[in-house]
Amino acid sequence: MQTLFDALSLGSLYALGALGIALIFGVMRLVNFAHGDVISFSIFALLWPSVDAVAIVFAGELPWFLLIPFVLAMGAGLSVLSEIIVFRRFRRANPATMMIASFALGFVIRYFLLMLFSSRPKSISLLPALSQPVEILGARIPLLQVITIVATIAILFALTAFLKRTRFGLEMRAAAENFTMARMLGVRANRVIMGAFALSGALAAAIGLILAAQTGTVDIQMGASVMLMAFIATVIGGLGSLPGAVLAGFLLGAASVVMQTVLPIDARPFRDAFVYGAVIMVLIFRPQGLIAARGTKERV
């Protein structure tokens, strides 16, 4: 039971991250390496610049119903800003160039945070009420894990509804499938791309919130590890396929947790090596990903 919840909550984080990357990849074929730094940024937005070990909470004093929208807005805002300032100039560049540009942007964001906050991890108590355990079917689960899982599921449903039921969602799906054709049929390219960036930034901020509440510390590197796993999840899910990204995110989370309990003690430190080995195997057998997005298949 405990294992199941661990797997689900880790999987939720990866799935949210993978969604954020897949949304942007879908509309503009950009592998956004700055995503992890958006995660860190949105949570640091709560703090007042300082180099102390204990965070000086600034906006974090807000009640939760204001705090959460504030963080989400910060993530979305930074993400949209990065599209307007940087990525708009790369519409015609090849994917490798865009990838390196996004990496350079992430680098700028990270060192901006470093300048203001130093590289030391800071302790922060964010929504402390959530760390109390609750009893579910005889297992003691931290309330936060339950909330993480429930929130992820809620986000997934909301996102599905948004993509399937609204005009904007329809335009976004059309753009993801065939961008040129969608433009010709009157979809406003820049608006759709900005929408994708806003959504992706908000998702990044949600991850930031969950991570900070879970670990009680914030760190300018905190986005990076989630981002890498999310990135892998996006690819094995099938680049550009949103359901695939979510599925692969949960699978990766499950694989990590299951290997942690199943592997013999001696091999446990090497857990990640086994996870990455499994990733390579999946890619060999399904190079298009688990759920291949239409229009991304190679024709050779």
Add this chain to the structure above:
Amino acid sequence: MSVIRRTISTPILLTLILIAIALIAVAAGSRPFNQTVIDIFLRVILVVGLYIFIGNSGVMSFGHIGFTCLGAYAAAWLTMPPMMKQTLLPGLPDWLMNTQLPYWGGAIFAALWAALWAALFGKILMRLSGIAASIATFAMLAMINTIYSNWESVTAATSSVVGIPIIRSIWPYLIAAIIAVIVAWLHAISRAGLALRAARDEPTAAAASGVDIPKQRLIAFILSGAVMGMGGALFAHSIGVVTPDTFYLTLTFTTLSMLVVGGIGSLSGAVLGVVILSSLIQALRWLEAGVTIGTTTIAIPNGLQEIALGIVMILILIRRPAGIMANSELRWPLSHPETATQQNPGEDPGNKPTQQGVSR
């Protein structure tokens, strides 16, 4: 042989640039600057190693720094004094425990060791292409890093391995960088290199003309793995300390950025990307330390160096999305323009039709 004569000016010019940098270091004669120049040569080796695979195959690889890691640790195993190995790395087999090679011997074996692993991984990975291949190489890097960070008895886990002989002279690094450039050039003009570039530009046509794409990619992968391994060995000798995290994401992205900024499909771009970005980093470091003009010292705040670097990279890429060299190579300035267009059939897909239209 005419291919050699037509293209030899590129490696010669690049070698001259590298020698010029070395001579500046000798003339300056200061030790910190010496170290900077050594770093430049090391990055040249690594970025040229990346170019051999990425530039010719068009497949982005995030995994090559893994081979650098393998090479660096192989150099540590082979060149450290046996006494130090017994305390730091007690798990090494006896024959390895008692060997102590000079640095160049270690570097050769490090290159072979990295090439061996490149062959093993490549055999599996080269069946993939596109973004799946990139992620698979990344997974390979993460695997190597996880194993080297945890295998206490032979890699000292995450703590540093000290006691690797330090080489302070710039010449070995210069020679290795020149070797890397020449290897890259020889591969690029060989049958394998041509077939690989054909497969990069027109996969369908190349496959239909009998190019075995996975095999050609594997050749480039092994060769670049060997160069990366050699670079890793020299990297270890330049600082005398190795840790697994030295050879992970930061170095991966630094080297990839240099390749992309220089121009991903061009050997000259690989070398110039390193030289330009390294000079920029160095200039910003000086600014960070403070520059004295008259009586006032001007210094930029800490951390601004990286921010400025990131911004400059973005600006270069906005101005030149294909990199500074944009798929073309440095040549003799006097070479006939017509030969230049003949030399890059299909190198620049954007300009190809017009160029051919003019020359035919």
